[in-house]
Amino acid sequence: MDAGKYFGTFRACYGIKDAIILNHAPVGCNWGTMIYGTSQNLNDLRMSSSIMHEQEIVFGGENTLKETLISMDTNYDTVKNPLLVLLVGDIPSIIGDDVSGIVDDVEIEKDYVIINAEAFKGDAEKGYEDGLLRLYSLISKNFDKKTNVEKDTNINSINLIGVSIDDYKIEADLKEIKRILKEFNIDINCVISNCTYSEFLNSPNADLNVVMGQGFEFAKIMQKEHNIDYVSVNYPYGIEGTKKFVKSIISKLENNIYKDEEAFELKYNSLVDYEPYKRASVYMNGLYSVPVSIIGDFKAESMAEFLSQELGMDIEVVAHFGEDYKTDVLSSYTTMIFGSSFEKGLSNDLDIPLIRYTYPVFDNVSLSDNIPYAGINGALCLVEDILNSALSRCGKFKYNI
Numbered sequence: 481m482d483a484g485k486y487f488g489t490f491r492a493c494y495g496i497k498d499a500i501i502l503n504h505a506p507v508g509c510n511w512g513t514m515i516y517g518t519s520q521n522l523n524d525l526r527m528s529s530s531i532m533h534e535q536e537i538v539f540g541g542e543n544t545l546k547e548t549l550i551s552m553d554t555n556y557d558t559v560k561n562p563l564l565v566l567l568v569g570d571i572p573s574i575i576g577d578d579v580s581g582i583v584d585d586v587e588i589e590k591d592y593v594i595i596n597a598e599a600f601k602g603d604a605e606k607g608y609e610d611g612l613l614r615l616y617s618l619i620s621k622n623f624d625k626k627t628n629v630e631k632d633t634n635i636n637s638i639n640l641i642g643v644s645i646d647d648y649k650i651e652a653d654l655k656e657i658k659r660i661l662k663e664f665n666i667d668i669n670c671v672i673s674n675c676t677y678s679e680f681l682n683s684p685n686a687d688l689n690v691v692m693g694q695g696f697e698f699a700k701i702m703q704k705e706h707n708i709d710y711v712s713v714n715y716p717y718g719i720e721g722t723k724k725f726v727k728s729i730i731s732k733l734e735n736n737i738y739k740d741e742e743a744f745e746l747k748y749n750s751l752v753d754y755e756p757y758k759r760a761s762v763y764m765n766g767l768y769s770v771p772v773s774i775i776g777d778f779k780a781e782s783m784a785e786f787l788s789q790e791l792g793m794d795i796e797v798v799a800h801f802g803e804d805y806k807t808d809v810l811s812s813y814t815t816m817i818f819g820s821s822f823e824k825g826l827s828n829d830l831d832i833p834l835i836r837y838t839y840p841v842f843d844n845v846s847l848s849d850n851i852p853y854a855g856i857n858g859a860l861c862l863v864e865d866i867l868n869s870a871l872s873r874c875g876k877f878k879y880n881i
Contacts, residue, residue, distance in 0.1 A: 484599030486569055487513060488607025491839075493565040493595070493615065494527070495645040495673025496680055500561045500590075501527040502552055504545050504579065505569025506537075516646060516840045524645075526561065528552055532571055541572050542582050549586045556590075563618070563677045564592040573598045591677075593618060603802060605694055605777075608644075612672065612698040615680070620705070622681050636733045637669040639686040639702075641695035641710075642778070645674045648820075648841040649853050656855035657716065663751060664726060664738045672698065684708065688732050693778025715779045718786035718859045723748055752856055763867050764791070770870070773797035773809045775819035776838035783818055783837060791863070816870065833869035837862075 486505070490513045494501055503509050507529060518524055530548045532541045552564065568579050579594055595614045597607060640657070643650060658668055669686040670679045672695060689699040689710035699710035711732045716725035727744065730736050738744040757764060771794040774784045780798055787793040796812035799805030801820075809817070809826060817827050818835045821843045827834035836844050837853055852858035 484604060485602040485607035485610070486567070486597045486599040487516065488602075488604030488609075489567060489595055489597035489611035490607075491604070491644045491646060492608045492611030492673050493567065495643075495675065496563060496565070496615070497524075497645065497674070497676050498561050499526065499563040499565050499677060500552055500556050502548060502564065502566045503527065503529040503569065504541065504548075504566060504572050504577070505529065505532060506571060507531045507533075509569050515842060518646075520646060520648065520650075520841070520846055526556075537571055537575065541575070541577050542579075545572075545577065545579065546582050546586060549583065549588065553586065553588050553590060558590050562590055564588060564590045565615075566592065566594045567597045568594065570598045570600060591618060591622070608694050609697045612641075612695055613701065615673075616698060616701055619681055619684065623684050636666045636688065636736055637686045638666060638688045638690050638729065639670045639672055639683050639708075640668055640690050640692065641672045641699055642692035643671060643674055644839065647839050648836060648844075649846045649851070650674060652846060652849045652852035653854035653858065655849050656852040656857050660716075660722065660726060660751065660855050661729070663747065664730060664744075665736060666729065666733070688729065690729055714785070715782040716854050716858075717779075717782045717862070718790045719752055719856060720790055721782060721786050722855050722859070756860055757863070760863070760867060763871065764863065767866065767870070768792040769794050770815055771796045771813040772816045772818060773799075773805075773812060773814040775799050775801070775805060775809075775817065775823050777801060779838050786859070786862075787818070790859070791866075816866070833873055835862075835865060835869060 486509060490501065493499060503513065514527060528548060530541055530545045532544065566579065566583065572579065573596060583592065583594060593614055595611060654671060654674065661668065670683040672680065672683060684702065684706040686708060689702055689708055691699050691710055691712050692715055702708045703710055709732055711728055713725050713728045714721060716722040730738050730744065738747060769792065772787060773796050774780045776783065777800065780800060784795050784798045788795050796814045797805055797808045806826060814830065814832065816833050816835065817823050818837055820836060820838050821841050823834055824843065851861050853862050
C-alpha cells in the first residue's frame with residue numbers, strides 16, 4: 481500500500497495541528513485522506529475539498545476552488561487555525577487551473593502555502609519530503625531567532641522529524657520517548673510533523689534534528705540555513721533499540737553529561753524493569769525461532785531488529801509498502817504478521833495473527849497514551865500483545881507456543 485505523493489504530502493501538512501487543509505481535487509482524494517488522517521482521532525477534522533466533478537474536469541475547477549477558499553478562510557478562526565494549506569491534486573494540475581491566481585484574488589487572511597501534490601509524480605515518501613520542504617518556506621518567512629531568551633545549558637533541545645499525526649499509537653509513543661529523553665536532560669523542541677504552527681516556526685531554535693526514517697531533505701535545509709546538525713536514528717522499538725536511539729542522539733550533543741559511557745549505562749539500566757519479563761519467561765522462550773513477517777514503512781527494519789535480536793524470532797519477510805510481498809509471505813513459514821490494516825486480508829488467508837503497528841490503522845483504535853509500542857515501556861506492551869495473540873491461537877500455529 482503506497483497511496484502516492486498526494487497522501488504523503490497530506491500527512492506532512494496535517495501534522496500541523498492547527499492548520500486547515502483544502503484538497504483541490506475530486507472527492508475521492510478528500511475522502512481517502514480523511515479516513516486515514518482521522519482514524520485515531522475522529523474529532524480532529526480540519527479539512528475540506530473543492531470536490532471537483534465532471535463539470536470542473538471539463539471546464540476547470542477555478543470557480544469551485546474560489547468558493548471553497550472563501551468559505552474555509554471565513555469559517556475557520558485565524559487565531560485557532562492560523563495556517564491554510566492548499567493541496568493541489570492530479571486533475572487540476574493536468575487541466576491547468578490557475579491556483580495561484582485564485583488565491584491572490586481571494587486575499588486570504590491566514591498564512592497559507594500552496595503545494596502541488598500530484599500522486600503520479602512520486603510515492604508517499606517523496607510526498608512527505610516535498611510537503612515538509614514547502615512548509616519550510618513558512619519558517620524562512622516567519623522565524624524569529626530567540627537570542628535573548630535565557631537557556632538552561634544543562635538541557636539539550638531537539639526536533640524529532642519523520643513521525644506523523646496519524647501514526648498508530650503516536651501519542652503514547654511520543655509520551656514515552658519524551659519521558660526517556662527527559663531522563664538524559666534532553667527536551668523535545670518540536671515534533672515534525674505533530675506540532676502546532678507556532679512550534680513548527682520555532683523549530684530552528686533546537687540544538688539538533690533527529691530524523692526517524694523520513695524528513696531528511698528538511699533536516700538538510702535546516703542544517704544549511706540554520707547550522708543545525710542532524711542525526712538519523714531507527715524507530716525506538718525494544719529495550720536495546722531504545723538504548724541505541726538515545727545513544728545516537730547523545731553522541732551528537734556537545735554538552736550532554738551522559739556522553740560518558742559509564743554514566744549513560746548506569747542511568748539507562750536504572751530505567752529498565754526486567755521483572756515483568758521474568759514472570760512471562762516461559763511464554764517468552766516459546767517465541768524463539770517463531771517465523772514472522774514484517775510489512776511497513778521505515779519502521780519495518782526497526783521492528784524486525786527488535787523481534788529478531790531481542791525476542792529471537794525468525795524473520796521470514798521484511799517488505800515496504802509498494803513492494804510485491806504477498807507471494808513471499810504466502811510461500812513462507814510465517815505464523816504472525818506485523819503490519820497495517822491492509823495486511824488483514826493476508827492474515828485471514830493464512831489464518832494467523834496480525835499485530836498492527838504501522839500506518840494506516842483504521843480497524844483498531846489506540847485510546848490510551850500510556851500503552852505505547854516505542855521505548856522501554858513500549859517493549860513491554862509489544863511483548864504482551866505478541867504473547868496474547870500467539871497464546872489465543874496457538875492450536876492453529878504451525879509452530880506451537
